[in-house]
Amino acid sequence: MHYGFLTIYWRDMIRFVRFKTLLISALVQPALWMAFFGIAMSANFDRLGSSIPPIPGVPEVQYLTYMAAGVIAMTTLFTSLFGGIVILFDKNWGLMREIMASPLPREQIIFGIALSGMTKSFIQVMIVMAFGLLIGVTFFAGYTIGHTAIALLGILLFVGMFSIGFLFFSAAISISMETPEGLQGIITLLTMPIFFASNALYPVSAFPPVLQAISTVNPLSQLVNGVRYFAIGDNFTTMGIHYVYTTADILLSFTVLVIFTVAMFGVAWWRFKVAVVT
Numbered sequence: 631m632h633y634g635f636l637t638i639y640w641r642d643m644i645r646f647v648r649f650k651t652l653l654i655s656a657l658v659q660p661a662l663w664m665a666f667f668g669i670a671m672s673a674n675f676d677r678l679g680s681s682i683p684p685i686p687g688v689p690e691v692q693y694l695t696y697m698a699a700g701v702i703a704m705t706t707l708f709t710s711l712f713g714g715i716v717i718l719f720d721k722n723w724g725l726m727r728e729i730m731a732s733p734l735p736r737e738q739i740i741f742g743i744a745l746s747g748m749t750k751s752f753i754q755v756m757i758v759m760a761f762g763l764l765i766g767v768t769f770f771a772g773y774t775i776g777h778t779a780i781a782l783l784g785i786l787l788f789v790g791m792f793s794i795g796f797l798f799f800s801a802a803i804s805i806s807m808e809t810p811e812g813l814q815g816i817i818t819l820l821t822m823p824i825f826f827a828s829n830a831l832y833p834v835s836a837f838p839p840v841l842q843a844i845s846t847v848n849p850l851s852q853l854v855n856g857v858r859y860f861a862i863g864d865n866f867t868t869m870g871i872h873y874v875y876t877t878a879d880i881l882l883s884f885t886v887l888v889i890f891t892v893a894m895f896g897v898a899w900w901r902f903k904v905a906v907v908t
Contacts, residue, residue: 638742639749642716646750660705660754661761668694668701669765691768691868698767699857700830702758702789703850706751707825710793711817713747714800718813721805740801740898747797748790755789759861769861781860788856788884792849795891802898829854833871849890852883 672694717739759769770778800817807813827841828834828850834842845851855875864875 635738635742635745638739639745642743642746643749645716646746660701660758663704664698664701664758664762664767665765668697668762671697685867685872688872689771689863689866691862691866692766693869694762694766695768695862696858696868697831698758698762698769699854699861700828701762702755702785702857703792703828703830703853704825705754705758706789706793706853707796707850708821709751709754710747710796711800711821713750713793713797714743714802714804715810715813717743717801717804718807718810721808737899737902740798740895740902743801744794744797747800748793751789751793752786755785771863784860785857788853788860788887791884791887791891792853795849795887795894798891798894798898802894802901805898805901824848824850833869835871847886849887852886855883856880 672692759767763769770781773781803816804813807816827837827844828848829845830850834845834851837845858873859875859880866873
């Protein structure tokens with residue numbers, strides 16, 4: 631059995647740690663988004679919802695906590711979409727030609743890049759959650775230690791599946807591109823609709839019907855559902871809107887992510903199979 635993907639994984643993680651600017655920006659940027667956007671918008675949205683009578687027995691969650699789940703999803707999306715850029719750098723530096731010429735199966739390259747990107751996403755998610763708790767995010771409120779541990783595993787499971795899917799997608803784009811500028815242009819074009827046509831920052835009930843339908847099948851919305859379910863709970867209100875998540879809802883969200891990931895692996899495998907690197 632081939633384990634060449636571990637070499638690809640380890641090489642990419644060493645590069646991630648050694649490039650200090652990339653490392654610091656990747657870790658600090660989500661925290662800054664949470665601090666500036668989250669705190670600024672939280673007061674406004676909480677004020678809007680304060681006039682709506684609370685539902686007896688249902689916990690009320692501040693917008694900062696509601697949005698923190700969206701920031702986790704946003705961070706994972708950005709990290710995953712740009713994760714494949716290392717493939718493009720390797721192409722330009724001639725390293726990918728050497729890897730392709732080796733006996734290493736091409737799917738091992740995809741797995742190695744996906745595993746390293748998922749690890750980076752895990753690191754960023756843990757930093758976002760830790761920073762969020764410092765500025766007032768009420769994740770895991772009333773949870774026992776055991777319940778918190780299970781919730782963390784659930785969040786990482788959703789983050790991991792989502793991350794791998796978009797890393798496969800990013801790898802497929804990267805192996806097909808010739809310049810970093812082209813890749814960045816495509817990713818920037820895709821990021822905005824994926825992010826804003828989701829429930830990351832705002833309730834989808836306020837969206838037009840077409841955007842509501844798009845949000846329903848948007849993988850980012852499925853990730854946010856999982857994070858909120860595990861981090862906040864299955865029954866809460868925010869901004870006057872009552873949220874109830876059932877086990878079936880969360881299983882459906884995870885199933886959508888699994889289907890998306892399998893489909894993206896098929897696309898990546900096809901692109902690597904026909905790729906010609908000179």
